[in-house]
Amino acid sequence: MTEAKWVKETPPTLFLEDADTGLYLSMGPQHPAMHGPWGFRVRLEGEVITWAEPVTGFIHRGVEKLMENRNPQQGLILAERVCFMDNINWQLSYVFAVENLLGLRDAVPRRADWLRAIAAELNRIASHFLFLATYGHDLGLMLAPVIAFRERDIAINLLDKLTGHRITYNYLRIGGVARDATPSWINDAKRSMKELRKRLERYYDLYIYSEVFNERTRGVGKTSTEELLEWGITGPNLRATGLPLDLRASSPYLEAYERTGVEPATEKDGDSYARVLVRLKEIEESIRIVEELLETLPPGPVLGVEQPVISLRRGYSYSIVEGSRGWFQFFIVSTGGFTRGGSKPYRVKINNPCIQLIYFIAEKLRGMTLSEAVAFINSMDMCIGGTER
Amino acid sequence: MREEPVYERGYEASGIPMLRVYPDAYHEFIAELKKRGFFFVSLSAIHWRRLFEIVVLLYSVEEGPVLVSTIIPENEEIDSIVDIFPGAYMYEAEAYELLGVRFRGNPRLRRHFTPEELGHPLRKEYELQETPIGGWRW
Amino acid sequence: MSRVEARQRLPVPRPRLRRPGDEEARRETIPLIAKWAISRSLWVMVFGTGCCALEVMEAFTTRFDLERFGAMMAESPRRADVLIVTGLINARVAEVIRRIYDQMPEPKYVIAVGACSMGGGPYHDSYSTAKRADEVVPVDIYVPGCPVRAEAVVEAIRLLQRRIYGKEAD
Numbered sequence: 171m172t173e174a175k176w177v178k179e180t181p182p183t184l185f186l187e188d189a190d191t192g193l194y195l196s197m198g199p200q201h202p203a204m205h206g207p208w209g210f211r212v213r214l215e216g217e218v219i220t221w222a223e224p225v226t227g228f229i230h231r232g233v234e235k236l237m238e239n240r241n242p243q244q245g246l247i248l249a250e251r252v253c254f255m256d257n258i259n260w261q262l263s264y265v266f267a268v269e270n271l272l273g274l275r276d277a278v279p280r281r282a283d284w285l286r287a288i289a290a291e292l293n294r295i296a297s298h299f300l301f302l303a304t305y306g307h308d309l310g311l312m313l314a315p316v317i318a319f320r321e322r323d324i325a326i327n328l329l330d331k332l333t334g335h336r337i338t339y340n341y342l343r344i345g346g347v348a349r350d351a352t353p354s355w356i357n358d359a360k361r362s363m364k365e366l367r368k369r370l371e372r373y374y375d376l377y378i379y380s381e382v383f384n385e386r387t388r389g390v391g392k393t394s395t396e397e398l399l400e401w402g403i404t405g406p407n408l409r410a411t412g413l414p415l416d417l418r419a420s421s422p423y424l425e426a427y428e429r430t431g432v433e434p435a436t437e438k439d440g441d442s443y444a445r446v447l448v449r450l451k452e453i454e455e456s457i458r459i460v461e462e463l464l465e466t467l468p469p470g471p472v473l474g475v476e477q478p479v480i481s482l483r484r485g486y487s488y489s490i491v492e493g494s495r496g497w498f499q500f501f502i503v504s505t506g507g508f509t510r511g512g513s514k515p516y517r518v519k520i521n522n523p524c525i526q527l528i529y530f531i532a533e534k535l536r537g538m539t540l541s542e543a544v545a546f547i548n549s550m551d552m553c554i555g556g557t558e559r
Numbered sequence: 560m561r562e563e564p565v566y567e568r569g570y571e572a573s574g575i576p577m578l579r580v581y582p583d584a585y586h587e588f589i590a591e592l593k594k595r596g597f598f599f600v601s602l603s604a605i606h607w608r609r610l611f612e613i614v615v616l617l618y619s620v621e622e623g624p625v626l627v628s629t630i631i632p633e634n635e636e637i638d639s640i641v642d643i644f645p646g647a648y649m650y651e652a653e654a655y656e657l658l659g660v661r662f663r664g665n666p667r668l669r670r671h672f673t674p675e676e677l678g679h680p681l682r683k684e685y686e687l688q689e690t691p692i693g694g695w696r697w
Numbered sequence: 698m699s700r701v702e703a704r705q706r707l708p709v710p711r712p713r714l715r716r717p718g719d720e721e722a723r724r725e726t727i728p729l730i731a732k733w734a735i736s737r738s739l740w741v742m743v744f745g746t747g748c749c750a751l752e753v754m755e756a757f758t759t760r761f762d763l764e765r766f767g768a769m770m771a772e773s774p775r776r777a778d779v780l781i782v783t784g785l786i787n788a789r790v791a792e793v794i795r796r797i798y799d800q801m802p803e804p805k806y807v808i809a810v811g812a813c814s815m816g817g818g819p820y821h822d823s824y825s826t827a828k829r830a831d832e833v834v835p836v837d838i839y840v841p842g843c844p845v846r847a848e849a850v851v852e853a854i855r856l857l858q859r860r861i862y863g864k865e866a867d
Contacts (some may be wrong), residue, residue, distance in 0.1 A: 199793050200744060202772040207746045207790055228790040229746055230672035232823045234657075235681050239822060247819055254748035254844075270572035300751075319758040337751055337844050399598040401646035415620065487572035488616065488626065490600075501603050501614070521601035521616075525653070526646040533645075555748075557649075558672055673825060674788055680824045687822045 192220060195540075199228050203308050203544045206554035210532060212543075219543060222535040224528045230558040234518050241512025242268045242344060243478040249500070250338055252520055253556035255300055258293040259493035261342045262286060266423065266489035267500040268344050271482055277474040280425065282346035285472065287426035288359075288463050289329065289341055291456040295366070296325040297494040298449045298456075301551050302373065305446065308548050309386055311376065321369055324362050331355055345475025356464055363461050370454065377446055387442040391534060391546035394440060401530050403523045405496030407550055410448045411440035417492035430462045442549035449551075452494075480512030495553055496523035524556040564588045575616075577626040585613075585629045586638040592617055597625065599644035604654035606682050609633050611660050615640070615647075639665040657681040729863070735778065735804065736861040737767040739854065742777035744797060747784035749811040749844040756850040768854050774800045779857065782834065784811030784818065784844075786827040798834045806861070808853050809836040812843040819843065 198209040207228035213221040233252060237245050249264035250257040269275050299322035306314020326336045332355055333339040333348070341348050351359075377383050395411045398404075408415060416434035418427045435451035437444035484506035491498045501519040527550055535543055564584035569577050580588050597617040605612040607630075614628045631637050639662035640647045654660040655668040659679040662668065673680065741763075743753050757763050757770055771777040774797045782794060798807070807830075812818035814830035821828065830836055837860070840853045 199790070200774070200797060205745075206750075207744075207793070224671075227672045228787055228793065229785060230787060230825050231785065231820045232680060232825045233820075235685075235687060236820060236823055239687055251748055251819065254751060266573070273572075316759055319755065320760070323755075323760050335844075336755075336846065337748060400644055402599040402601065402644065403646070404600070413620075420620075421623070485572050486577065486614075486626075488575055488624075489573055490624070497600065499601060499616070501601075503605055517605045519603035519605075521603065521650075525601075525649045529649055530646070677824060685824070687824065 196225070197543075198225055203548070205304050205548070206552075208528070208552075208554040208557070210535065212535065212540075214540065217539045217541075219535050219538055219540065222532045224532050226528065226554070226558060228558075229554055233559045234520060237518040238514055238516070241478075241480040241514055242482060243480055243512070245515075245518075246340065246342070246344075250340060251555075252559055253493075253495070253498075253522070253524070253553040254337060255553055256293055256297045256494045256498075257338050258286075258289045258341065259491050259498050261340075262290060263489050263491040263493075263498045263500045265342050265344055266491065267487045267502045268479070268482070270489060271485055271487040271502060271504060272344075272479070273483075274345055274475055278346055279470050279472060279474045280468045281350075281470040282472045282474065283424050284426045284463050284467050285347045285351060286342060287424045288351075288460055289332070289339070289347070290424075291460050291463075292325045292329055293339075294494045295453055295456050295460075296322045296329075298453050299325070301449060302377070302446070305548050305551075306377070308544055309383065311383070313376070317372070321366060324366055328355070328359050328362055331358065343473060343477060344479040345477070346471070346473035348472075350472045351467070356467065360461065360464055363457050363464075367454075367457050370450075370457075373450060377450070384443065386541075386545055387446065387549065388439075390442045390542050391538070391549065392439070392441045393534070401526050403496065403526055403530060405493070405523060406435075406448045406452060407445060407496070407523075407527075409434055409436045410444040412436055412438050417490060417497065423489075423491060426463055427459075429466065430459050432459065442545055445549045445551075481508055482506065482513035482515060493522070495551055495556065498522050498556075520556075520559050522553075522556045524553050527552050528557055571626060575624045575626055577614075577628060579628050579630070582629050582631045582635075582637055585627075586640065586643075589615065589617070589627060589640050590643050592625070592627070593643055595619070596621065599640075599646050600624070602640075602647050602650035602654070604658050604660050606658050608683055611637075611658065613637060613654070613660070633659075636661045636663040638663055641665050732862050736858040739768045739779050739858070740771040740777045741768050741779045741781055741854075742771050742774050742797065742801070743781045743783070744794060745783050746786070746790050746794075747811060747813060747844075749783040749813075749842075752844050752847050753781055753783055753810060753850050756847040756854075761847040761851050763851060763854060766851075766854060766858065774798075775802070777801050778804070779806045779808060779854075780834070781808045781810055781850075782814060782830050782836070784809075784813035784830075785820070786814070786830060786833055787825055788827075791827060791833045794833055806837045806857055807834050808838045808840065808857065810840045810842075810845050810850065810853070812841060815839055815841065 192213045192215045195212045195214055197212055199207040209225045210222045212219050233248050250261040252260050299318045303315040303318035330336050333341040395413050398408050414434040414436045418432040419434050422428045435448050437448050482504040487502045489500050499521040502515050503517040504515045564580045565578045567579035571577050597619040600616040600618050603614045610630055612630045616626055618624045651662045651665050652668055656670045658681050809830040817828040820826045838853050840849050
């Protein structure tokens with residue numbers, strides 16, 4: 171086995187101070203507080219961080235190159251595994267890119283549109299509960315994983331009954347969704363949403379009204395709107411600074427969002443406390459959206475196009491979807507052409523704000539103490555699978 | 560700045576306007592768009608054989624998204640927009656690592672995801688192969 | 698017999714990779730009560746590198762409670778018995794996993810979870826992933842699935858317990 175190269179890498183002279191004092195700490199790939207295999211090499215002077223550099227590359231699978239070897243139907247599988255905590259929104263982004271390229275956006279039936287929105291919102295609820303679980307655990311609230319996973323279970327069980335699996339659903343198809351929702355599932359979902367809303371009260375007690383939580387997160391990692399816009403970071407992190415930018419509200423990509431109307435959840439401060447509060451508000455908003463969509467579910471078929479879809483047309487296609495961590499984007503470049511096995515795209519680029527977030531966090535870590543650093547890093551809710559693909 | 564930096568206008572498949580600019584006017588064009596209130600979302604690089612195309616997505620709250628694209632030959636460098644938008648750093652580093660695009664003015668282009676031996680995997684000359692079971696290269 | 702001669706007679710234990718025959722050898726040296734105790738108090742090191750990590754985490758929490766079988770998540774490899782390799786193995790992460798495996802004290806077991814550790818899974822033709830977890834650490838139990846279901850992880854831990862203890866019991 172060759173020696174790990176990343177350990178030997180020395181920091182660049184551009185960012186180092188003159189005096190070479192301080193302790194180099196590796197908040198490296200295996201760490202109880204980092205979720206996923208990524209980390210920082212951090213230089214400490216006392217308790218204060220003076221320099222941080224990201225250490226990445228542990229989950230790079232080369233999905234973009236792999237997609238060039240898959241026809242659109244096969245690409246669905248890879249598209250949802252980019253970030254494994256918010257699968258439906260990634261698959262939605264991919265499906266939109268392909269449907270726009272083929273001109274199939276109007277062929278999607280209305281029931282499928284509603285079901286896509288319901289699945290996306292359920293997944294957003296599950297993802298935010300996972301954030302609450304891991305964030306609470308990092309701050310020392312050992313009760314957090316136990317109860318937040320129970321609430322996440324409600325949303326995941328619904329999706330399990332609908333699609334057949336708990337994490338990677340593979341529910342969307344080009345031209346609709348894979349399965350219909352039965353009346354018994356719809357009743358189950360309505361009951362579950364009522365239950366979830368009742369249980370959400372406890373989270374306000376645990377997180378918002380708790381003194382310890384306030385002291386550990388207020389004022390930690392203050393970000394401003396201009397800073398985030400320069401870096402290009404969208405999603406709940408941006409809304410926590412005051413800008414109500416939500417693609418579901420400003421340019422809704424599903425008709426179901428237009429019908430129910432999405433209210434972007436905002437907070438003013440831009441610190442870790444605000445980020446947690448924004449996500450709690452988003453859970454409430456998603457519960458409301460799911461309830462309304464379940465009431466108004468239109469009848470009809472769920473697939474508008476004959477499966478499998480294996481051809482592509484020539485052109486560029488860029489799709490943006492509001493996911494739980496920001497804007498999930500798929501950029502598909504295709505030269506048309508049909509080979510044995512279907513058309514394969516010429517180039518697929520997968521973009522999301524988690525790519526910039528890792529260096530943004532490294533910049534902001536300077537000047538923080540180590541315990542603040544943990545509270546800050548995990549409040550940005552980064553998904554390393556999305557950064558490295 | 561050139562008189563007319565944009566030489567081609569079009570739309571991509573979902574309706575976002577796409578503008579092609581000359582490579583020497585690329586940096587100033589993006590600085591101009593920043594003054595008009597656009598913010599940076601992402602940067603992508605495409606390898607056409609012997610050419611690179613860089614596509615930048617900018618978004619403005621009033622006017623919506625816009626795609627800015629520029630085409631350069633393989634061996635040349637393109638201006639980096641890290642001084643305008645610091646968020647572009649990771650995208651440019653990734654384009655350098657996986658494709659070999661060199662950016663002039665980027666303070667540090669280093670490899671993040673793959674080791675040095677792999678070269679530039681996303682180029683068209685690099686073919687994917689199923690590694691035989693039991694014979695992983697490294 | 699002098700002390701020097703006695704020491705010269707005992708074989709020096711040398712750490713080596715697990716080979717067929719190791720389990721039988723170990724069975725003779727560890728008494729049955731110790732094996733029962735080990736199997737009922739497994740400390741699991743979850744090194745989550747892939748999508749399966751989420752399901753493994755769920756197997757430890759509220760619904761598929763693995764703590765009732767004695768398994769607990771250990772934060773550090775130095776005090777873990779079982780390493781769960783969740784799928785995806787990269788070039789860089791292979792060195793990390795090998796190091797973590799080497800840091801664990803004996804007796805240690807490895808569970809490889811997911812389709813990525815058996816033939817590559819959805820990334821079988823990638824330039825960046827290994828096709829088998831076996832190339833990096835010796836694996837005891839494979840759990841198929843993409844990603845696995847939490848019930849399968851519970852079943853895998855139970856299977857490991859039965860294997861350590863050596864006979865069907867509860």
